[in-house]
Amino acid sequence: MDRGGYGQFCPVSMASEILCTRWTTLVIREMLCGSTRFNDLRRGVPRMSPALLSRRLKELQAAGIIVAAPNPQGVVEYRLSPAGEDLREVIMSMGFWGQRWIESQISLKNLDPSLLMWDMRRHLKPDPLPTGRCTIQFQYPELPSAKRNWWLVADGGQVDLCGFDPGYEVNLLVRTPLRTMTAIWMGVASLRHEVEAGNVELEGEPAIASAMKQWIGLSPFASGKRQVA
Template structure:
């Protein structure tokens, strides 16, 4: 029996044998944002050893979770339909883990892909459907994201575009999303800096993106 096998006939056991190895779900998390080249995956997971990344990619490909695909003379990794079925699992894990998050340690980083998935996790489509369409430029640490909300539809991407509110925030954005800090208080204390647009739209952002801590 291989070391990674648990020797139990169970769906949870089978899932852990497929994606329970260290780094595997973080690779899936980043590929849920979109296809990535090998170097892009390595950049988004700066602590992963190259040999481990290569091994995990081979394992996930063998399991039918991802595939290699040629794109404009380069090879990218993308999730298969079977792999994309992990999205609600990853979002649920993110919401569960959010409850235990404190302030980040100095060595911990925030990446555009991790913040994209965090926003997907916190998004409340039923609430957003009752609000006017709104676009935000969010500078969250080193991650600069264009966040578009139109009814129950959320689109998060990198790049520029017209927005209703542009703001910058550090790790304290967690306190806004959790409801611990009111939007006007977040602005007055400097946790969130309004760069452009109407500051009162931060309340709409906090209503649209919420996770209970």
């Protein structure tokens, strides 16, 4: 990685030369969330090109922030080094700062169903759901048909995300505009309020619907206190 950008000995300057290139902090965010494989990292940064992701991973390896090694199946996995793990507090602090100070209407202009559902998949809490396979369909009626329907399938404590009908019986259908679901996920809007207002429709097993607040698992930054309207 070229570190000649600022030419200052200040540690803030040196850290910025590594971390402040485009997409870098988001790649680290994905790894802090548990993604280790290239395709999983891509799902967390869907607008980042594969070529640029590959380049950033090589730069982070050169900087000693991540290590790459094949798993027993021969698939390369990327993991944070101790230096990379030490960035957890930095990245979390950035997220809470954004939650606190960035105006919510600006954030809600950046709607992306694939990223929202990927985040929901890895934060969903399966314990409140019935034992055995449980399929929850999310439908965003205003989106084109290719992006309108998503399925979260919880089975044995594991959660999978499908962008196509997996063919299982749907235990609960959640129908809502993407903007509303994103606002709920971010902690900007209340699930209970949006359901009572008719902005979120729940069809299916009443026990799963009533426990949605427990199993949905909001953004880790949703608890941050906002200082802006």
